[in-house]
Amino acid sequence: MFSWLAKIAAAFLGLRHYARMSRDEGDGDALLWSRDLVRHAAGEYSFAVVQANESLEDHSQVETGRDATFVGVYDGHGGPDASRFIADHLFLNLMRSVRESGTISEDVVRNAFSATEDAFLAHVRRTREIKPLIAAVGSCCLVGIIWKGTLYIANLGDSRAVIGCLGRSNNIIAEQLTKEHNASMEYVRRELMTLHPDDSHIVVLKHGVWRIKGLIQVSRSIGDAYLKRPEFTIDPSIPRFHLPESLKRPVLTAEPSICKRVLRPQDRFLIFASDGLWEHLTNQEAVEIVQNCPRPGIARRLVRTALHVAARKREMRYGDLKKIGKGIRRFFHDDITVAVIFIDHEHLLGSDSAAPQLSVRGFVDAAGPSEFSMLDGV
Template sequence: MMGRDIIQRMKEVAGFGSSTSDTGKGKSKQSARRITHGFHLVKGKSRHAMEDYLVAQFRQPNFWTNPEEAVMKAYQMTDETILDKSGELGRGGSTAVTAILIDGEKLVIANVGDSRAVLCRKGAAKQLSVDHEPDKERSEIENKGGFVTLLPGDVPRVDGRLAVARAFGDKSLKKHLSSKPHVKVQMIDSNVEFFILASDGLWKVMTNQEAVDAIRNIKDAQTAAKRLTEEAVSRKSKDDISCIVVRFH
């Protein structure tokens, strides 16, 4: 899952269309437990084109023998590709959160920026990703020659511009930014009910526990994902909102 204007340019270059909303679902029988996923995304009220984009796919068991190392390398390559193609894609950047589920038992979460992964275990929300906020990484940014601003009524920003401390792209700020993902491994037992991947358009208006509570009794993953986006809109979220729900049955 990725956000911000770089995604719109990537879709245009790749020949993908743009829409104000999208939804879908899928299922897998590759593990002992039945696993389903559903997704939904809606465009915010801003005047720019839809920035959020998501992908959900099932792969064969044991797809990677070392998924942690693979996802670190994938993030690095993604950042390098975006920077190399900045002439086509523009000088903007993107956040991302990804989930790799291996054999229905091992979950590898990685993220840069403020897109978030939250797991529900026996009704309790557990955040698996890290929000990369500039004020929390001030020392690292300043050691690279950058600075963090905090103006009245605004959020902390790198060099007075970017509200996240880690991101893909953003060529003009790259000397002061990291694209290294936070990686978390979570084993899936019988008490895990589902997990949510969503952009900050959701998390700006809902806590982790509120999101879990809102969909815990919704068994269809697609309906659950749509419910979360609708709730965020009803709470006056103005940002683009994208959401994937993966449910264990």
């Protein structure tokens, strides 16, 4: 096994040594970062990220306010530019929109997504002369907001939010709150063919994988400018992003799917995660782990369980997987981000919670004050 891994490493990265960051000494995996348990307005949360790519493409944040909680998971592709941009701008755009309207609503959330998309495309326009491939960088975007007992979920792409609810026999039941915008789903292919009836190649089966225009799996994203506007067409000398004909209208959209749910007494916790987790765990497996294990470090436990499964699929042990550095790790699993938000109903509608107004970014060992302060008085 190790000789095979050594050959892969030599082929892709020569004799490079991996500089390991001190992230999770107890686990021994230098690419795994976590926050065990932090207060939020309606309970507690646990947060974890594991890196697989050479540059981390998952960016994420949890923002805690006096009366509200915000969770964002941004799974980038083509590089980290779009996911990092979303982490820097989406929450701020949401806060501005909430302050202007005086409340949180589905339209307010939609406006924040639209403003972030417009700002990123403007960034692409400004920088593509020096970085042409930024036009092919994009990101999925999953957001959850708990505000005064109501949950809002907005999603672009194939990250997923799942809620764990108590059933009649006090068993935990997984309920998926998001739809995935991925061409592997038949309903997504039907939607695309309905929107593009004159394009017989809007979805193409390529090497056993359904892709939009043969290029990308997700049908909704922030970024991916070259698939949205003709001005961002990439030089045809780069075949990876070559469109067989000029773009007549956008083939991807940044319109999120949004749902609203008044939280019920049987709702126990939420799991927000990039698709790297769901490649290895089912919804029900994930909620049972959360229900049956101690709260501290539960997001890290979910990530580690997914890594154990990923290792077994390649007939190796997790202990061996932990020895593989970033870049090469991508051959075994994706970047994975998990946030578990516990809902303690005695705190749900109160505004006297001891939760700090705090901003925590995934894989960054620093936290600071949250811009939720912009809502003071709203």
